[in-house]
Amino acid sequence: MQTRTLGRTGPVVSAIGLGAMSMSGAYGPADRTESVATVHAALDAGVTLIDTGDFYGMGHNEMLLGEALRGRRRDDYVLSVKFGGMGGPGLPPLTQDCRPAAVKNFLAYSLTRLGVDHVDIYRPARLDPAVPIEDTVGAIKEMIEAGHVRHLGLSEVGTATIRRAHAVHPVSDLQIEYSLLSRAVEAEVLPTLRELGIGLTAYGVLTRGLLSGHFTGAGPGDSRAHGPRFSGANLQHNLGLVDALRRVADARGCTVAQLAIAWVAAQGPDVVPLVGARTRERLAEALPAADLVLTADDLATIEAVVPAGSARGDRYPSAFMSALGVGN
Numbered sequence: 001m002q003t004r005t006l007g008r009t010g011p012v013v014s015a016i017g018l019g020a021m022s023m024s025g026a027y028g029p030a031d032r033t034e035s036v037a038t039v040h041a042a043l044d045a046g047v048t049l050i051d052t053g054d055f056y057g058m059g060h061n062e063m064l065l066g067e068a069l070r071g072r073r074r075d076d077y078v079l080s081v082k083f084g085g086m087g088g089p090g091l092p093p094l095t096q097d098c099r100p101a102a103v104k105n106f107l108a109y110s111l112t113r114l115g116v117d118h119v120d121i122y123r124p125a126r127l128d129p130a131v132p133i134e135d136t137v138g139a140i141k142e143m144i145e146a147g148h149v150r151h152l153g154l155s156e157v158g159t160a161t162i163r164r165a166h167a168v169h170p171v172s173d174l175q176i177e178y179s180l181l182s183r184a185v186e187a188e189v190l191p192t193l194r195e196l197g198i199g200l201t202a203y204g205v206l207t208r209g210l211l212s213g214h215f216t217g218a219g220p221g222d223s224r225a226h227g228p229r230f231s232g233a234n235l236q237h238n239l240g241l242v243d244a245l246r247r248v249a250d251a252r253g254c255t256v257a258q259l260a261i262a263w264v265a266a267q268g269p270d271v272v273p274l275v276g277a278r279t280r281e282r283l284a285e286a287l288p289a290a291d292l293v294l295t296a297d298d299l300a301t302i303e304a305v306v307p308a309g310s311a312r313g314d315r316y317p318s319a320f321m322s323a324l325g326v327g328n
Contacts, residue, residue, distance in 0.1 A: 001046025002290055004272050006199035010151050010172025011120055013078050015265065015290045017049030018042045018283075019203055019274040023064055024057030027209070028222040030278050032064065039068035041280045045287055049078045051175070051201070051274050053125055054110050055085035055093045062113035070115060080175070080201065081110050082125035082155055092223075094319060098128035100139035107143055121172055123153030126323045133161050137168040144169070153201075158325030159192040171198045176326070178202035178271070180211060180245070180260055180302070181229070181238070181311035184326040194270065204315070205264045205273045206257055210238055212282075213246060213256030228313030237312045244305040254292055257282075261289035263302055 002015040023035040039050070050069075052061045062081075069077065083106040085093025103124075110119060122140055127133065143149040151172040154165055165171055174193055178185050182204060193200055208224055209215045218225035229238055242256060249259040264273040277283035294302075314321055315328050 001048075001287075003048075004199075004269055006121075006151075006173040006201065006272065007171065007193075007270065008197035009170040010199055011078050013049035013272060014047045015272065016047060016261065016287060017051055017080075017201060017272055017274040018047050019276040020050060020052045020061050020065060021056045022276045022278040024061040025221065026056070026223050027278075028219050034279055035064055036068040038277060038280050038283050039065065041283055042277075043072060043077060045283075047287075048076065049080060049201070049272065049274070051080040051082075051203070053082035053085065054106055054113075055082075055087060055125070058087065059109070059113055062110055066113055066115040074116060078120040079114065079116065080121040080123070080153060081114075081119045082123050082175070083107070083110065084124045084126065084128060093125070096124065096126050096128040096323070098124045098131045098133075098136040100135055103136060103139040104143065107148060111148065118147060119149050121151045121153040122149040123155045123175060125155050127157050127161055127325065133157075133165050134168050137165045141169040156324050156326075159188050161325060162189070162192055162196070162198065166196050166198065171196070173199035173201050173272075175201045175203060175274075177204035177315060178264060178267075179205045179207050180263055180306045181207045181241070182315050182328055183308045184328055186308070189326055190267075194268075198270075200268075200271045201274055202264050202271055203274045203276070205261050205275065207238075207311075207315075208276075211242060211245070211256060211260040213242060213249075215239075215242075226317050227315075228317065229311060229315060231313065234313035241306050241310055245302070248298075248301055248305060252292075252298060254288070255285060257285055258289040258292055259294075259302070261286055262292040262294050263299070265289065266294045266299060 084096045087093040155175040275286040
């Protein structure tokens with residue numbers, strides 16, 4: 001597995017990371033044994049970056065990873081943890097709590113559930129409008145100085161917040177949605193990151209499975225059923241883009257998923273795609289994308305069939321869009 005460095009101050013990680021959210025029910029039921037086996041397979045294949053959130057399954061995801069990582073050398077993996085999402089029994093996290101005291105409290109629970117003595121990258125999942133980002137970052141900085149956290153990360157914030165946070169403590173990377181169907185970061189965010197020497201970890205590289213080439217519909221308990229890009233005429237239009245991309249992939253001798261992941265990786269050595277595989281089969285399909293080199297002609301062809309702004313529907317339901325630092 002090739003490696004990349006997250007910004008000027010961040011860790012060296014595998015060129016593709018593993019996002020664990022789907023292992024905790026976000027897209028319907030997941031098999032715990034298969035999830036653990038998938039984490040093991042990723043580590044054995046050289047994947048070192050593992051991303052989670054303390055609100056994924058309301059702690060379930062961290063406990064799952066704690067089980068999967070037990071017995072593994074701590075230096076063999078890099079844990080990225082998001083915090084701050086506030087929900088309730090049966091309710092998704094719709095608000096944020098990024099007060100300094102809450103930051104330290106959330107971290108203590110995460111360390112226990114994960115069974116580790118430090119988190120490699122710690123980041124607020126969204127901006128808390130009630131708390132200055134300087135206060136939140138200041139608390140993380142204290143945890144870095146105490147040895148409980150190694151690096152500061154951010155998630156889904158805009159350029160002004162990035163600059164304010166970076167002035168308090170160096171930011172290793174911004175985690176944000178970036179895919180062929182979600183390219184809002186290209187206008188201002190990505191240039192700002194490169195100016196400041198901050199990396200980008202891209203989630204949603206397959207648009208929650210839409211670009212996987214395998215999506216046939218959202219079943220019971222699948223949050224995608226409420227996603228604008230997965231609804232009605234929007235879905236049919238977006239699947240048409242997938243069909244066009246499939247023709248390019250066939251000509252290139254790869255799968256749609258591999259092409260979509262490789263496109264994100266090709267946007268720069270400072271960009272690390274996260275794949276949300278929850279089975280060994282999907283992981284095995286995704287990983288060869290790390291070695292898929294796209295030529296200038298390949299990129300031009302992909303741009304022609306799936307140009308920026310071609311997707312229909314917001315990337316989140318309207319209740320979630322207001323918390324994002326950038327749009328679609």
